[in-house]
Amino acid sequence: MDRREAILRELNLYPLWVRRDQTASTAGDPRPAEALAESVAPIAAELAAYDVPADIDTSSAVPNTMLDGLDWPELKQRVYDCTACRLRAGCTQTVFGVGDENADWLFVGEGPGADEDALGEPFVGQAGKLLDNMLLAIRLKRGNNVYIANIVKCRPPGNRTPADEEIATCFPYLQRQIELIKPRLIVALGRVASNALLGRDVTLASLRGKVHDYHGIPVIVTYHPAYLLRSPAEKAKAWQDLCLAVNKMQETGKSA
Numbered sequence: 251m252d253r254r255e256a257i258l259r260e261l262n263l264y265p266l267w268v269r270r271d272q273t274a275s276t277a278g279d280p281r282p283a284e285a286l287a288e289s290v291a292p293i294a295a296e297l298a299a300y301d302v303p304a305d306i307d308t309s310s311a312v313p314n315t316m317l318d319g320l321d322w323p324e325l326k327q328r329v330y331d332c333t334a335c336r337l338r339a340g341c342t343q344t345v346f347g348v349g350d351e352n353a354d355w356l357f358v359g360e361g362p363g364a365d366e367d368a369l370g371e372p373f374v375g376q377a378g379k380l381l382d383n384m385l386l387a388i389r390l391k392r393g394n395n396v397y398i399a400n401i402v403k404c405r406p407p408g409n410r411t412p413a414d415e416e417i418a419t420c421f422p423y424l425q426r427q428i429e430l431i432k433p434r435l436i437v438a439l440g441r442v443a444s445n446a447l448l449g450r451d452v453t454l455a456s457l458r459g460k461v462h463d464y465h466g467i468p469v470i471v472t473y474h475p476a477y478l479l480r481s482p483a484e485k486a487k488a489w490q491d492l493c494l495a496v497n498k499m500q501e502t503g504k505s506a
């Protein structure tokens with residue numbers, strides 16, 4: 251089995267994508283259900299805590315303004331020092347973003363989870379492993395022409411969904427990151443990232459399958475890897491989204 255095939259198997263795509271008229275050696279060999287359930291259990295447990303209400307004092311919040319013109323070190327410092335919303339008081343550290351600062355590809359998630367909060371890097375837990383495999387499936391690698399960031403830079407308590415005002419407060423940091431990176435394409439991971447980037451409040455399903463726009467940069471939306479861990483059958487649709495992204499990137503001039 252070559253590496254690409256191994257990755258597609260990990261994405262649970264292989265049996266789904268075998269043509270009916272072919273008898274590929276990989277057909278009919280999905281991962282055992284128990285193994286899948288085992289790998290999904292911690293994520294499911296974490297997601298169950300999503301609606302824990304925030305109970306952090308916001309009275310000392312310092313506004314987050316005037317990011318125009320900041321360079322990378324200045325922007326990193328501003329994020330590091332940020333107390334613009336209540337999330338900072340409840341997390342271990344800010345999680346700025348990681349990767350190639352001149353990347354063509356920008357992947358945007360929702361916000362740090364427990365692993366990211368501990369390590370200070372986006373997508374390093376189970377969902378991150380799947381994201382890395384999604385990247386490899388389209389011949390990309392974390393850090394190599396790829397930048398990964400989140401909508402909010404601090405872990406929401408109990409991994410709840412960030413509140414609208416927390417997203418609004420943190421979004422300027424991502425805006426400045428995008429201005430500095432100048433990516434040729436953005437992949438939004440999940441409903442929160444998609445709606446925040448596109449200024450919408452709609453379902454992910456209504457956004458999938460189209461090329462959207464963020465200040466002239468094409469945006470493709472797809473499922474959040476944490477959701478894909480819980481709903482592996484949707485990985486086939488995520489693969490379609492990634493193919494759309496690759497096609498769009500190729501259209502814009504350079505191959506992926």
Ligand code: URA
Nearest residue numbers: 359360361362372373
């Ligand atoms: N989920 C996200 O949206 N971002 C991370 O960095 C990790 C998990």
